Amino acid sequence: MNALGEWPESQGRGRRPLMMALFPSVFLFFLTQVVVDAFSETHSMWVRVSVIVTVTLYAVTYVVALWRGPCSSRRVRVIYVLVCTVYPIVLALIMDADELTYLTYAVVVSLILLPALVGLAYGIASTAAVLIATAVQHGLPDFQSGAILMVLTVAIFASRGFARKTDELELARDEIRTLAVAEERARVARDLHDVLGHSLTTITLKAGLARRILESSPDVDRAIAEVHDVERLSRLALTEIRATVSGYRKMSLPAEIANARAALLAAGIDADLPQAVDDVPGELQEPFGYVLREAVTNVIRHSGASRCEIRLGDSWIEVADNGAGLSAVDSRDGNGLAGLRERLAKVDGSLTAEPRGEGGFLVRADVAT
Known part of the structure; x- marks a missing residue:
């Protein structure tokens, strides 16, 4: 009511x-x-x-x-x-x-x-x-009858107030449940995008490299090594998808740096990456790992770059390339960087994704300290 x-x-x-x-x-x-x-x-x-x-x-x-x-x-x-x-x-x-x-x-x-x-x-x-x-x-x-009416009036008036509060609590619980379901759906969609986008991009590059080796070179051992990498990455992607759906997946910034190095190398892009993540606080390593993964995936897919630089600070991360500034194909309207903005908002962070003046594209995440 x-x-x-x-x-x-x-x-x-x-x-x-x-x-x-x-x-x-x-x-x-x-x-x-x-x-x-x-x-x-x-x-x-x-x-x-x-x-x-x-x-x-x-x-x-x-x-x-x-x-x-x-x-x-x-x-x-x-x-x-x-x-x-x-x-x-x-x-x-x-x-x-x-x-x-x-x-x-x-x-x-x-x-x-x-x-x-x-x-x-x-x-x-x-x-x-x-x-x-x-x-x-x-x-x-007849004060007795008057008292009966007055007590009844006050009692029902108070009961109605309690009933209204109960209704409000029920509506609030329903809204919380609805929001929780929506948040969980958004989390799964965001995580699956991050997992599949990067993993499939790397697997595609590795498979293409193995094909080119087999077509143009007698170096069968190297082709087999690339195929092994494809198999390993496929198993890893499957494991990550299962962990994402169950909600137990954790992002590792050092692992993402190593994966970025391998993916950029397979794409023929010169990579300049940090050697350590000691300066990054523990609570920021997960969102920065997602920023690194999405930005590197966009560099490989859209930039046409020959070089990618990744820089880390205690409250920021930058991924820059020397390509044609086309990484905005995914950053403007796609789900990838929109999902990153949602992740960074939870740690009071912001995201910048724009072409650089000297050419190429820059993705930078900053967290207020």
Whole structure:
């Protein structure tokens, strides 16, 4: 139920409105008292019949209002409250002013169907009506009946607040679950892109190199070595994919430097790489490893470069090439560098990917210190 007293459509058709009708309906048992009074005292037959008809209609309207009202329009909900208000007034006119105590059911309907403050005001007004009517008829307000109405009003008003908070918590849990699923899907897609992009690029280069050796050179041993590398890389890629799907994959910056060296060499690109990663904090080695992998993959695929330089600092990494500045094929709109920006954002980092003034392309990641 929202602040206007409206149930969401999904809840309006679900179990909760039915339960809201069934549980309070148990208290309709107390309406039988006015029927007993009508038959136990000296009342005419028309009064008794009128009481039975009024009580029956009151009970039916009450149940229907609680069952169908929450998923009805605002105007219909107001009508439910007004109709429920008429019945205890009719009972009071037929029997006695004390019968206005049965406004309790109308108060329940108003607090469930109307906005919270409107329902509270209705309960207070009903209490005042009972006190005034009994004071006019008997000369003394019926404070006991007034207290019953007031306590009921406050109790249901408070219960409605708790119910609203419960609904908000349920919606928040649903949203958290949805976000968790979306995040996990994004993680798997991002990691698979990083794993497959680099691994398949390297495998393709190695396989092509082995083919060229077999076609143009009698150096079978070297070709076999390249084929062994292809087999090793394929097994490694399969292992990484399994680890990615299960969520246990960890990036190693030193391993990525070694892999970058082998991939660039297979592509015929001169590589200038750092010899150590000791200056890089442990929490940055994983995101920097992803930056290195994606940038080197783009250099091999798109740049047409003959040289690639990789530089490392304690809070930054650069991958630059001397190619035609075409690495932007993947960096502008592709998933690769977009995924890197997401990874770096988690460590308060940023990514720059742009052509260099002297030619080539530069990818740089910086982390705020």
